[in-house]
Amino acid sequence: MATPGVDPRLPNQPCGVADCENAAEVLFKVSDKQEAWICRSCIPDILKAKSILKNQIHTEGADPRDDPGRPAMIKQEPFHGDPHLQGLVNLLIPEVALFVETGTGAGSSLKWVAEQYPWLLCWSCEAHYPTAKKAQQYTITLNNVHIFDGLSTELLALFQNQMPGLITRRGLFWLDAHSHGFGCTLLEEIEAIQRLWRGGFILIDDFVVPGKPEFGYDVNEDLTIGWDYVKPAIDQSKFRGLWGPNYEARSQDRGWGLIGFGELMDGAVDRLNTMEY
Numbered sequence: 720m721a722t723p724g725v726d727p728r729l730p731n732q733p734c735g736v737a738d739c740e741n742a743a744e745v746l747f748k749v750s751d752k753q754e755a756w757i758c759r760s761c762i763p764d765i766l767k768a769k770s771i772l773k774n775q776i777h778t779e780g781a782d783p784r785d786d787p788g789r790p791a792m793i794k795q796e797p798f799h800g801d802p803h804l805q806g807l808v809n810l811l812i813p814e815v816a817l818f819v820e821t822g823t824g825a826g827s828s829l830k831w832v833a834e835q836y837p838w839l840l841c842w843s844c845e846a847h848y849p850t851a852k853k854a855q856q857y858t859i860t861l862n863n864v865h866i867f868d869g870l871s872t873e874l875l876a877l878f879q880n881q882m883p884g885l886i887t888r889r890g891l892f893w894l895d896a897h898s899h900g901f902g903c904t905l906l907e908e909i910e911a912i913q914r915l916w917r918g919g920f921i922l923i924d925d926f927v928v929p930g931k932p933e934f935g936y937d938v939n940e941d942l943t944i945g946w947d948y949v950k951p952a953i954d955q956s957k958f959r960g961l962w963g964p965n966y967e968a969r970s971q972d973r974g975w976g977l978i979g980f981g982e983l984m985d986g987a988v989d990r991l992n993t994m995e996y
């Protein structure tokens with residue numbers, strides 16, 4: 720009979736990381752095509768190595784905006800196919816009137832949101848031109864989608880200068896643009912969102928989950944993306960709360976952090992504290 724909490728496929732073999740002699744404990748998805756059985760203590764090192772790879776430019780010396788060696792992003796499951804994270808997004812949409820994403824990629828999460836909520840205005844930005852074009856094609860039939868082909872900081876400045884009507888709406892901000900040669904503008908994004916909008920939710924992808932290294936996270940110049948990283952950018956006068964995954968990760972799950980700020984709908988914080996997602 721299987722032991723509760725133990726993966727029934729667990730093989731009797733050592734961790735797949737070179738020089739590590741611990742027993743294998745979890746099946747880790749290294750890429751879309753490769754999986755490896757490794758021990759839990761090697762998870763942070765593998766995640767860091769993956770994140771450094773993700774941050775490289777593919778063609779030496781190329782402008783990351785049209786890096787010719789970079790393959791176009793492939794379609795993925797929306798929100799990593801994580802049913803808990805998808806559930807959280809579904810619970811947050813009724814609390815807002817605008818969805819903003821930084822880093823469109825193939826447009827997988829954007830399309831998932833926009834198709835389900837045709838009344839919701841959805842803005843996204845993608846700084847790699849070939850990827851932006853593909854995502855625009857992929858979402859072309861959705862009238863509520865707008866994809867800006869440029870940097871996240873440029874899109875946020877556009878809201879301020881040219882779309883003042885939209886900054887009066889409560890927003891859900893899915894921040895997923897911290898890699899692929901563009902550096903990490905996460906702190907600038909958080910600062911601009913809190914300064915411009917009166918309230919909303921900032922949902923950050925690739926965010927370290929304390930005590931749960933199985934959730935993937937990004938590292939920027941040796942600093943792990945997580946609460947300690949973003950805290951200097953938080954406007955304490957607007958801060959309404961921080962939430963993270965309270966469930967067990969599957970091997971492909973990525974960590975996330977949710978920050979509530981400013982004026983929210985009545986009871987929103989209580990609803991989030993008691994929600995099951």
Ligand SMILES: C[S@@+](CC[C@H](N)C(=O)[O-])C[C@H]1O[C@@H](n2cnc3c(N)ncnc32)[C@H](O)[C@@H]1O
Pocket residue numbers: 792795797798799820821822823824825826827828829844845846847850869870871872895896897898899901902904
């Ligand atoms: C992981 S993918 C996005 C996936 C997408 N958010 C989803 O959930 O389906 C990250 C994308 O962000 C883009 N990116 C990185 N930094 C950026 C920046 N500062 N501004 C705009 N796009 C950026 C990358 O080119 C890459 O295509």
